[in-house]
Amino acid sequence: GAGVSQTPSNKVTEKGKYVELRCDPISGHTALYWYRQSLGQGPEFLIYFQGTGAADDSGLPNDRFFAVRPEGSVSTLKIQRTERGDSAVYLCASSFASGGGNEQFFGPGTRLTVL
Amino acid sequence: GQNIDQPTEMTATEGAIVQINCTYQTSGFNGLFWYQQHAGEAPTFLSYNVLDGLEEKGRFSSFLSRSKGYSYLLLKELQMKDSASYLCAVTRKRSNDYKLSFGAGTTVTVRA
Numbered sequence: 001g002a003g004v005s006q007t008p009s010n011k012v013t014e015k016g017k018y019v020e021l022r023c024d025p026i027s028g029h030t031a032l033y034w035y036r037q038s039l040g041q042g043p044e045f046l047i048y049f050q051g052t053g054a055a056d057d058s059g060l061p062n063d064r065f066f067a068v069r070p071e072g073s074v075s076t077l078k079i080q081r082t083e084r085g086d087s088a089v090y091l092c093a094s095s096f097a098s099g100g101g102n103e104q105f106f107g108p109g110t111r112l113t114v115l
Numbered sequence: 116g117q118n119i120d121q122p123t124e125m126t127a128t129e130g131a132i133v134q135i136n137c138t139y140q141t142s143g144f145n146g147l148f149w150y151q152q153h154a155g156e157a158p159t160f161l162s163y164n165v166l167d168g169l170e171e172k173g174r175f176s177s178f179l180s181r182s183k184g185y186s187y188l189l190l191k192e193l194q195m196k197d198s199a200s201y202l203c204a205v206t207r208k209r210s211n212d213y214k215l216s217f218g219a220g221t222t223v224t225v226r227a
Contacts, residue, residue: 004157033214042119042202042217043158056214091157095213101146101165101206104215106157 002026004107006092012113013082021077021110025094032075033104034067035091043091049075082114119218121203126224127193135188135221137203145208148215149177149188152200161188161201190223198225 005024013019025032031050035043045059049069057067064082069075079086089111093104118140127133139147146165150158164170164179164186176189190197200222204215 031213035215040219042204042220043215045214045216048214056212059214101163102213103148103160103163106150106159108157 004092004094004105006090006107006110008110009108010111010113012115014115015082015084017082017114019079019082019112021079021090021112023075023077023092023094023107025073025075025092026105027073029094029096029105030072031095031097031102031104032069033093033095034075034077035093037089037091037109046077046090079112082112084114087112087114119203119205119216121201121218121221123219124222124224126226129193129195129225129227131193133190133193133223135190135201135203135223137186137188137218139184139186139203139205139218141184141205141207141216143207143209143212144181144184145206147177147179147186148204148206149175149186150202150204150217152202152220154199158202193225195225195227198223 007022033048034046037043047067048056052072064080067077089109091109093106095102095104121137149161152158162177169178174191179186200220202220203218
């Protein structure tokens with residue numbers, strides 16, 4: 001079956017621009033997570049959705065970052081006024097349900113480069 | 116907060132065994148995951164430990180000691196395709212706290 005998909009795979013933008021990153025989770029997965037991974041580091045949590053609502057957004061670095069999941073499936077991560085420090089791979093993951101032991105399935109990521 | 120430590124790099128020979136250690140200091144610890152990540156690809160699930168002891172799954176085994184805040188991933192009969200980054204991640208027991216908190220990863224290089 002289809003795994004988690006993310007678009008675009010690569011995004012190059014200029015400092016100050018707005019970007020949207022899309023995530024299509026595995027069908028039937030109610031929980032969706034966004035992470036950010038810098039080179040040589042492990043993924044860093046950004047936000048977690050249970051259904052349509054953001055259950056935990058404690059990892060969003062500042063108010064330039066926002067994410068939505070209006071119908072409880074596809075999610076969009078939105079970054080305003082991008083900065084060079086936002087350059088990273090943005091990973092999306094989904095799981096069948098929330099709960100500490102549920103395996104999270106990761107998408108291939110979107111590599112964001114801010115010039 | 117949490118502090119998750121694992122070695123940065125390890126090198127081993129094809130056919131050998133490598134053990135990747137992970138130590139953590141996590142309040143409200145629930146369980147520990149190991150993920151494999153090939154360069155430029157998504158992390159893929161290897162194992163999950165919530166109870167003390169060894170979980171064996173083919174060539175890969177994972178161990179957890181909750182009292183010591185310690186886990187290891189054991190890779191046996193190494194193959195070239197095992198060259199990858201191995202990520203240790205913990206979860207917490209707090210309600211609504213289901214995120215994975217990752218270590219920086221251990222890059223394993225398998226040489227012929």
